[in-house]
Amino acid sequence: MLAHADGSEGGPASFVGRHSELAALESALVTHRLVTLTGPGGVGKSRLARQALARRTPARPARDSTGGAADAGGRRGFPDGIHWADLSPVPDERLLAGTVADALGLADHTSRSLVDAVGEWIGERRLLLVLDCCEHLVPAVRTLVREFLGAAPHLVLLLTSRQPLGLPAEHVLEIGPLPHAAGAEDALALFRARAAEAAPQTPTPWSEERLAAARSVCVRLQGVPLALELAAAQLTDHTVEELADRLARRIGALATGRPVQPPRHRALRTAIGWSHEWCEPRERLLWLRLSVFGGPFDEAAARAVCSAAPLAEADVPPLLAALVAKSVVRRGGDGSYRMLDTIREYGAMWLAEVGEQDVLRTRHAAHFLALVRRAERDWLGPGQRAGYRRVGAAHGDVCAALDFYLATAPARALDMAGRVGFFWACCGYLHAARAYLERALAAARPEKVTRAVRVRALWALGVTLLLQGEKDAAHRLAVGCEALVMTPGDGGPADPPDGEPALALDAAYLLGLSHLLAGRPLAARIVAENALGAAPGTPFDSPARLRCHLVRVFALTGMGLFTDARAEAELLRSGCAAREEYWTRAYADYQLSLICLLESRPAESAAHARAMLESKRELGDSFGTALGLDLLAAARAAQGDGVGAARAYGTGHAYWQAVGHPQRGTPELKAVREEYERTARGALGDRAYEAAFLEGVRHGHALRARPHQRET
Helix, strand or coil, X not given: CCECCCCCECCHHHCXXXXXXXXXXXXXXXXXXXXXXXXXXXXXXXXXXXXXXXXXCCCCCEECCCCCEECCCCCECCCCCEEEEECCCXXXXXXXXXXXXXXXXXXXXXXXXXXXHHHHHHCCCCCEEEEECCHHHHHHHHHHHHHHHHXXXXXXXXXXXXXXXXXXXXXXXXXXXXXXXXXXXXXXXXXXXXXXXXXCCXXXXXXXXXXXXXXXXXXXXXXXXXXXXXXXXXXXXXXXXXXXXXXXXXXXXXXXXXXXXXXXXXXXXXXXXXXXXXXXXHHHHHHHHHCCCCCCECHHHHHHHHCCCCCCHHHHHHHHHHHHHCCCCEEXXXXXXXXXXXXXXXXXHHHHHCCCHHHHHHHHHHHHHHHHHHHHHCCCCCCXXXXXXXXXXXXXXXXXXXXXXXXXXXXXXXXXXXXXXXXXXXXXXHHHHHHHHHHHHHHCCHHHCCHHHHHHHHHHHHHHHHHCCXXXXXXXHHHHHHHHHHCCCCCCCCCCHHHHHHHHHHHHHHHHHHHHHCCCHHHHHHHHHHHHHHCCCCCCCCHHHHHHHHHHHHHXXXXXXXXXXXXXXXXXXXXXXXXXXXXXXXXXXXXXXXXHHHCCCHHHHHHHHHHHHHHHHHHCCHHXXXXXXXXXXXXXXXXXXXXXXHHHHHHHHHHHHHHCCCCCCCHHHHHHHHHHHHHHHHHHCHXXXXXXXXXXXXXXXXXXXXXXXXXX
């Protein structure tokens, strides 16, 4: 949903005024590569940016004679998209590059710095990158912007911030309040629109007296959009005349003597404080407690974190609805909630004043640790997909919880990082996974950590390193994991008695995967079968056992034992489908697709490749999607569909670009890819192949912008 510059949130029809600012911004985006909208909080910088971008022609612009791009109106176009990075939830510079990468759809799978990876990915692309709410990260954003402008010659950056960066290339547009003096009706128009939204069932005629009171409110609040919106939200319980009278008394008192802030700052502060005063006491308490969330949150999170005496859990939903009605909390189209920065800051100030900050941070961290544990517990079953999505959606708050535990309880941080690391590896947060795992391993004292927790963390770090291409380092970790599992008690806390088989199977999975990616399928098979034989059971007894069975399937395929590999892969796929499990099912389909291709059954191969892509789409796994598209392309080429093959290879190329490295996979896939690329190119000829390939690349970029649409 678009938010708008006038202080509204909704469709473009609700946008009020800002004609000169919109024209200035649109002109600046044509002539400058770095544009910063500055102004005080609540003035509508982000919404002005969104409205300006919403006005742009949605169709892909055509290239102009200079090699750039222009839309029908002659403005600079962005054929590689407009990407929005909301920095308001980012607590410090450590998560800055990751937030930008996420906005670009870059799930980098390399070990280089993420800033370098993002700069290289943008490269020659012609895109607009919006960095919203930069004021709390100005030094880090300044450095980042300087790097990006140097690395990407066609990149255009639009920033919103309460202060400019101070770079020579920066073009600053200062955004002020809406006109509110006599004869300037923009502020009044906004206030009237919000008043109508506050009480849509009981519209009140605008008499001259009521209009005069509304104008007084607009003048007192200096035309600041957020202040006007908060005031209008009070009209469910008060008249405009009452608002005007109360404001006259409140701001009149504040204005006596020498002012310490500009009027617009005082006006917004007054409106927020006024909204706070007119909330019921329990609404105020929920307001300050909700300020612990850095980004969007759902009702379940609000209940879990905020329901401490005197608020019962059942009290939270109606109080949350009341805060939404008062415009203190905003409701997203996906059902989530969030606070604007200025309102959250006010709540955080009161949270510190009442002495609840540490208690709330503890409850917040405990909630997100429980969320991660629940996702891990539900991994082998119908809750898997929802678990991946919850962990991905809560990324910022999970990071905040890890930071809290690193500072207060490193052993708990290690436990949490080890549990979330595998999810992050699938969702593309490899840099975050590696950073938190390495920090937690360094911070947690061995005598405070169970062997199970340490093995799980080393296992997650090893998987992360493998996906980043650091095979030797990952193999050393795998060997170390196996040795740690085999070592008797090491003086730390005792492990749960039923945890030993899972530890051994996790270690075997990592070591077997390391052998597979190094081209040693026999070694991988031996490792997996030894671990499975040491603790007999069925494949679906635990996630660790299921993953070990998957390693054995890969190893059998790599050894050319297709009959055995197919039988086990079909068993795994059937069991996973019955349990609504997606991750293992996707890789079982991957193996079945490869086996069918190698056995000259391309139609079946294509069907399994498409099934793999469906599963990977459900989990948001760019790396797995790239693997599946390569197999689908090969199957199409084997069927004689050269155009379809070239398009699938092009779409796969877009996904490989998104993970930041050339095509990867087990060694046998490289030969398959090269053979069928030659087949498709030979069938079409170079020119037709390249045209279809580029069409697939464009399709891939579009799909990555809409991750839950089909790849084929």
